[in-house]
Amino acid sequence: MHAAALIALDWGTTNLRAWRLDAAGVPLERRESAQGITQVADGRFCEALVALCGDWLDDADPVPLLAAGMIGSRQGWREARYLSCPAGLPEAAARLVPIAFEPGDGRRGRVLHIVPGVLHESPDGVADVMRGEETQVWGLGSAPARVLLPGTHSKWVEVDASSRIVRLRTYLTGELYAVLTQHSLLGRLMRFGESRPADFAQGVRLGLDHGGDATHILFAVRTAGLTGRVAPEGLPDLLSGMLIGLEMAGARAGLAAGGLSERVLLVGDVALTQRYEIALDLAGLAWTRADASATPRGLWRVAVAAGLVHNRA
Amino acid sequence: MHAAALIALDWGTTNLRAWRLDAAGVPLERRESAQGITQVADGRFCEALVALCGDWLDDADPVPLLAAGMIGSRQGWREARYLSCPAGLPEAAARLVPIAFEPGDGRRGRVLHIVPGVLHESPDGVADVMRGEETQVWGLGSAPARVLLPGTHSKWVEVDASSRIVRLRTYLTGELYAVLTQHSLLGRLMRFGESRPADFAQGVRLGLDHGGDATHILFAVRTAGLTGRVAPEGLPDLLSGMLIGLEMAGARAGLAAGGLSERVLLVGDVALTQRYEIALDLAGLAWTRADASATPRGLWRVAVAAGLVHNRA
Numbered sequence: 001m002h003a004a005a006l007i008a009l010d011w012g013t014t015n016l017r018a019w020r021l022d023a024a025g026v027p028l029e030r031r032e033s034a035q036g037i038t039q040v041a042d043g044r045f046c047e048a049l050v051a052l053c054g055d056w057l058d059d060a061d062p063v064p065l066l067a068a069g070m071i072g073s074r075q076g077w078r079e080a081r082y083l084s085c086p087a088g089l090p091e092a093a094a095r096l097v098p099i100a101f102e103p104g105d106g107r108r109g110r111v112l113h114i115v116p117g118v119l120h121e122s123p124d125g126v127a128d129v130m131r132g133e134e135t136q137v138w139g140l141g142s143a144p145a146r147v148l149l150p151g152t153h154s155k156w157v158e159v160d161a162s163s164r165i166v167r168l169r170t171y172l173t174g175e176l177y178a179v180l181t182q183h184s185l186l187g188r189l190m191r192f193g194e195s196r197p198a199d200f201a202q203g204v205r206l207g208l209d210h211g212g213d214a215t216h217i218l219f220a221v222r223t224a225g226l227t228g229r230v231a232p233e234g235l236p237d238l239l240s241g242m243l244i245g246l247e248m249a250g251a252r253a254g255l256a257a258g259g260l261s262e263r264v265l266l267v268g269d270v271a272l273t274q275r276y277e278i279a280l281d282l283a284g285l286a287w288t289r290a291d292a293s294a295t296p297r298g299l300w301r302v303a304v305a306a307g308l309v310h311n312r313a
Numbered sequence: 314m315h316a317a318a319l320i321a322l323d324w325g326t327t328n329l330r331a332w333r334l335d336a337a338g339v340p341l342e343r344r345e346s347a348q349g350i351t352q353v354a355d356g357r358f359c360e361a362l363v364a365l366c367g368d369w370l371d372d373a374d375p376v377p378l379l380a381a382g383m384i385g386s387r388q389g390w391r392e393a394r395y396l397s398c399p400a401g402l403p404e405a406a407a408r409l410v411p412i413a414f415e416p417g418d419g420r421r422g423r424v425l426h427i428v429p430g431v432l433h434e435s436p437d438g439v440a441d442v443m444r445g446e447e448t449q450v451w452g453l454g455s456a457p458a459r460v461l462l463p464g465t466h467s468k469w470v471e472v473d474a475s476s477r478i479v480r481l482r483t484y485l486t487g488e489l490y491a492v493l494t495q496h497s498l499l500g501r502l503m504r505f506g507e508s509r510p511a512d513f514a515q516g517v518r519l520g521l522d523h524g525g526d527a528t529h530i531l532f533a534v535r536t537a538g539l540t541g542r543v544a545p546e547g548l549p550d551l552l553s554g555m556l557i558g559l560e561m562a563g564a565r566a567g568l569a570a571g572g573l574s575e576r577v578l579l580v581g582d583v584a585l586t587q588r589y590e591i592a593l594d595l596a597g598l599a600w601t602r603a604d605a606s607a608t609p610r611g612l613w614r615v616a617v618a619a620g621l622v623h624n625r626a
Contacts, residue, residue: 172532215489
């Protein structure tokens with residue numbers, strides 16, 4: 001067995017993912033648990049970590065631990081204050097937040113380092129934030145780049161030629177889909193089942209065409225059901241497409257200043273990114289799919305920049 | 314006591330309101346119950362009506378009954394199919410849906426007439442609908458007019474010179490506020506209490522400025538809380554203002570084609586319309602407040618047009 005050089009953690013709201021990386025930053029093993037920060041009671045983060053990978057902490061030669069994600073939020077283990085844009089590896093490395101394990105934790109003397117999230121402030125005083133995605137973006141190693149990370153809170157991240165994050169916009173797309181299907185009148189007429197690509201595409205088109213009238217066009221999901229133009233089975237995809245189309249319309253307008261020629265680098269799981277690929281095509285935006293292992297690579301790069309490990313690759 | 318000439322009902326999703334109108338259409342009495350259509354079990358609408366105003370039905374000289382609202386929807390007493398735009402009093406009068414009380418209803422021989430809702434179809438195939446608001450608009454008696462009826466589903470209604478409804482747009486403003494405060498991450502940082510006018514106005518401005526990027530700017534409610542720029546007590550008003558600002562931005566762009574010079578006629582309860590007045594001012598749109606008794610007057614006018622009553626006013 002290769003010796004481990006780093007224990008890398010992606011500790012988010014709903015999940016905890018862990019990798020043991022070798023001296024070249026290559027994953028030796030990967031584990032996952034449902035112990036996201038909202039699932040951990042009474043601040044017992046150390047216990048949750050030991051439950052998932054306590055055996056990794058018993059190495060004779062202790063390896064460093066590095067974590068990114070909501071674990072560094074106010075609701076996490078310890079708050080790691082946001083880095084302001086522009087934010088790259090040097091800035092993150094200089095601002096890691098160390099947590100020494102308490103004697104009672106059973107792993108006395110071990111230290112976990114937390115990667116801070118990133119804050120972007122627009123000239124009009126609007127702030128935007130992320131925790132975890134910044135590390136994924138650094139793991140891509142693409143610069144300059146326009147990165148799109150779909151999800152509950154979809155992120156559009158701009159990276160300059162020196163690999164620093166310079167701009168960040170969050171879209172509430174996934175969360176709006178969840179609350180509108182589950183809790184609003186729009187969801188009442190819906191039936192959930194197979195995906196309906198034509199209704200999804202129609203939704204994307206409506207979102208793109210009505211980007212300036214979002215809170216009106218959403219009501220069309222109800223009327224499409226009332227008038228029978230879209231079957232109950234197609235309404236979830238109509239709404240999903242519409243929300244992604246609205247995101248594209250807004251983001252595309254924002255890109256215009258920087259030129260539409262650069263490709264969008266898509267990061268995320270295949271089921272969701274495939275929807276975004278269709279929407280990017282309909283929006284006339286070129287895209288490339290990034291490979292999926294950006295998170296452990298990003299954590300490795302931060303660890304190298306911080307001198308926690310020595311890159312022998 | 315004056316003799317009644319019409320029993321007028323506004324029967325919506327959550328409430329049933331009833332008026333006895335005299336031979337000049339003037340209200341003699343008003344009653345209200347929480348028996349909106351979603352509160353009535355097993356289709357027992359007649360029972361709900363008798364419970365509120367059974368004594369009105371015992372007149373020696375039976376007066377006609379006329380109802381507007383969701384009572385005419387598929388989930389109501391009987392479906393009254395939508396009128397297409399342009400839709401005015403003559404069209405509504407010609408398409409009332411009569412319901413003869415069943416023998417078991419205890420008021421054999423009485424007939425309730427239902428006013429159909431209105432459907433608007435845009436050239437791009439997007440439909441919009443209302444039930445109840447059309448009757449309120451006809452009750453205003455203003456033509457031509459641009460009418461704004463704030464609410465769970467805010468309505469912008471355009472009325473031509475011959476008092477016909479020619480265009481209709483619904484905004485999901487009120488429902489978005491409810492689901493986002495109660496069920497989304499945006500609500501987590503909020504504290505509810507006194508109104509905070511400065512935060513409300515800031516929200517309106519952000520909504521107006523980011524009309525083309527709605528699903529992004531909504532996330533700013535969370536970041537404003539995270540960064541401490543807005544106190545937890547101000548976040549509900551920040552969101553409320555932002556949603557109304559987004560509505561204004563979209564509606565204002567839609568108005569531009571028709572000219573911005575006409576005043577917006579505001580209809581609704583004072584607490585809500587006051588918020589809209591502030592937002593209309595910030596959006597640079599002139600407005601007038603309509604008087605609040607439009608619904609029974611609208612029902613009266615439909616009844617006159619249909620020959621159910623003879624207007625002796």
